[in-house]
Amino acid sequence: MVDSAKREPQRLNLRPDVEVGPPVVEIRNLWTRFGRTVVHQDLNLKIYAGEILSIVGGSGTGKTVLLRQMLGLEKPSRGEVVVFGEDISSAQPEDLQRMRNHWGMLFQQGALYSALTVFENIAQPMRELHALPDDVIRDAVLLKMNMVGLGVEHANKMPADLSGGMVKRAALARALALEPQLLFLDEPTAGLDPDLSDAFVALIQTLHRELKLTVVMVTHDLDTLFALSTRIAVLADKHVVAVGPTCDVIQVDHPFIKQFFLGPRGRRALEVLDERVKNESEK
Numbered sequence: 001m002v003d004s005a006k007r008e009p010q011r012l013n014l015r016p017d018v019e020v021g022p023p024v025v026e027i028r029n030l031w032t033r034f035g036r037t038v039v040h041q042d043l044n045l046k047i048y049a050g051e052i053l054s055i056v057g058g059s060g061t062g063k064t065v066l067l068r069q070m071l072g073l074e075k076p077s078r079g080e081v082v083v084f085g086e087d088i089s090s091a092q093p094e095d096l097q098r099m100r101n102h103w104g105m106l107f108q109q110g111a112l113y114s115a116l117t118v119f120e121n122i123a124q125p126m127r128e129l130h131a132l133p134d135d136v137i138r139d140a141v142l143l144k145m146n147m148v149g150l151g152v153e154h155a156n157k158m159p160a161d162l163s164g165g166m167v168k169r170a171a172l173a174r175a176l177a178l179e180p181q182l183l184f185l186d187e188p189t190a191g192l193d194p195d196l197s198d199a200f201v202a203l204i205q206t207l208h209r210e211l212k213l214t215v216v217m218v219t220h221d222l223d224t225l226f227a228l229s230t231r232i233a234v235l236a237d238k239h240v241v242a243v244g245p246t247c248d249v250i251q252v253d254h255p256f257i258k259q260f261f262l263g264p265r266g267r268r269a270l271e272v273l274d275e276r277v278k279n280e281s282e283k
């Protein structure tokens with residue numbers, strides 16, 4: 001039996017090669033209010049280049065809103081959201097559009113346009129630049145499809161004709177269309193069965209490593225969380241109550257952390273992780 005709460009820092013999720021430079025994303029003293037409801041209160045968070053930072057928290061703690069604020073889709077009531085050194089909470093729409101070209105996003109819903117083929121879905125962010133000739137777009141789309149393991153025979157299919165796993169891959173290819181440095185993932189493995197989920201996690205790991213991406217992820221899925229995160233930020237009590245590598249965060253004495261990580265599901269996922277760490281160290 002794994003003593004999850006007292007485990008030593010393990011190797012799988014720690015990336016000693018992540019360089020600590022200036023943060024890619026910095027959230028400073030952020031407040032979010034909807035009417036009289038305060039969702040975030042004086043929230044601070046820094047995300048560094050090359051890491052996979054996962055945000056977890058109970059339902060309604062404001063994870064999705066925070067992600068949307070990082071993307072400039074919503075403005076906080078107070079505070080700053082600085083991405084690549086620019087405060088996007090006060091950026092002009094044209095500046096936001098320019099900045100968005102440096103990041104990709106994979107949303108749980110609305111991942112693909114249902115009326116466009118796979119090819120056109122992936123091509124669409126490139127077409128919006130109005131600067132690339134068709135043959136360059138064609139080659140780039142095929143390259144992205146190859147990158148995510150989607151065969152060229154799927155290029156002319158409609159999203160409705162794809163399996164759940166293939167939809168995710170196509171949406172990931174579209175998120176990577178403009179070669180972003182920063183990738184936002186909202187519940188990337190939701191709706192996938194365990195085998196497809198494992199395969200998708202492995203794909204994200206490979207792309208993260210090869211493309212040197214910084215990834216910000218929201219997930220409820222503990223297997224995905226443990227397999228991918230270099231650090232975890234826990235949202236509770238309207239702010240970030242803990243942030244750090246998995247092994248440190250699970251030891252923090254907070255009711256949500258205890259219930260989320262150290263309940264039966266959390267322990268099972270930690271055991272799987274433990275097994276993987278052991279296998280990796282025996283290689």
Ligand SMILES: Nc1ncnc2c1ncn2[C@@H]1O[C@H](COP(=O)(O)OP(=O)(O)OP(=O)(O)O)[C@@H](O)[C@H]1O
Pocket residue numbers: 034039057058059060061062063064065066
């Ligand atoms: N546009 C809005 N107007 C009013 N309230 C909103 C709006 N957007 C979000 N909220 C509220 O803010 C809170 C945080 O919502 P959010 O969707 O970010 O939670 P979450 O942590 O992502 O939850 P879940 O894990 O259930 O998806 C919720 O209470 C939600 O009802």
